[in-house]
Amino acid sequence: MKLDAPPRILAVAGLCAAILVGFVINEGSARATGQEVLLSVEGVDPRDLLSGHYVQLAFNRRLDPGEQCPRADPTWNWTALRARGDIYVVAGGASSSAGVEQVGPVTVRASYSCSPPSPADANRPPGESGVLHLDLGIDRFYVSQAEAQRIERALAEQRSDSKRRVLAIVSIGRDGIARLKGLVIDGRRMELNWL
Numbered sequence: 001m002k003l004d005a006p007p008r009i010l011a012v013a014g015l016c017a018a019i020l021v022g023f024v025i026n027e028g029s030a031r032a033t034g035q036e037v038l039l040s041v042e043g044v045d046p047r048d049l050l051s052g053h054y055v056q057l058a059f060n061r062r063l064d065p066g067e068q069c070p071r072a073d074p075t076w077n078w079t080a081l082r083a084r085g086d087i088y089v090v091a092g093g094a095s096s097s098a099g100v101e102q103v104g105p106v107t108v109r110a111s112y113s114c115s116p117p118s119p120a121d122a123n124r125p126p127g128e129s130g131v132l133h134l135d136l137g138i139d140r141f142y143v144s145q146a147e148a149q150r151i152e153r154a155l156a157e158q159r160s161d162s163k164r165r166v167l168a169i170v171s172i173g174r175d176g177i178a179r180l181k182g183l184v185i186d187g188r189r190m191e192l193n194w195l
Helices: 005-033 097-101 145-160
Strands: 035-040 054-062 078-084 087-094 106-109 111-115 131-135 140-142 166-172 178-185 188-191
Touching: 005 166, 005 178, 035 054, 054 145, 078 097, 087 097, 087 111, 087 131, 097 106, 106 166, 145 166, 145 178
Parallel strands: 035 087
Antiparallel strands: 035 166, 054 131, 054 140, 078 087, 078 106, 111 131, 166 178, 178 188
């Protein structure tokens, strides 16, 4: 028995829609049940004229005075995080989930790189602080124009002020994947609700 083209097309479209709905529900569940951590962020360019109002984030953290970079290896694809005050910071990394569990309590599929602090000299007494960049696979998200501009202002003010004004709320699932949940801007929580 041969089906006509319209019923086959409808069946394929229905199957595709069901797969998409299942994917959205699965991601929403993983985001809701994952371990929530706060990470420091810096802004990149929050708006792209050709693709709407995206906020682009960089998970960078300036090292404290006297703090050195954690040991890093470009082959590591797992990172351990540990709490430091109200945020989480990189504790180290490993090439496997089992290996990174020995380094720190919160494990995530991510890599990191670190620029060490520059030494102080006669011309620059304090020296430049080091910067640690965490690559979680999260780089941008879409928000309304008003929200994008609000976030842009907070990130720009944060550049000229040493105080953290914007933090990312990240959910780390049992699978080790980091999912962006929202932002904390000036102490106020902003949830990203896609559903």
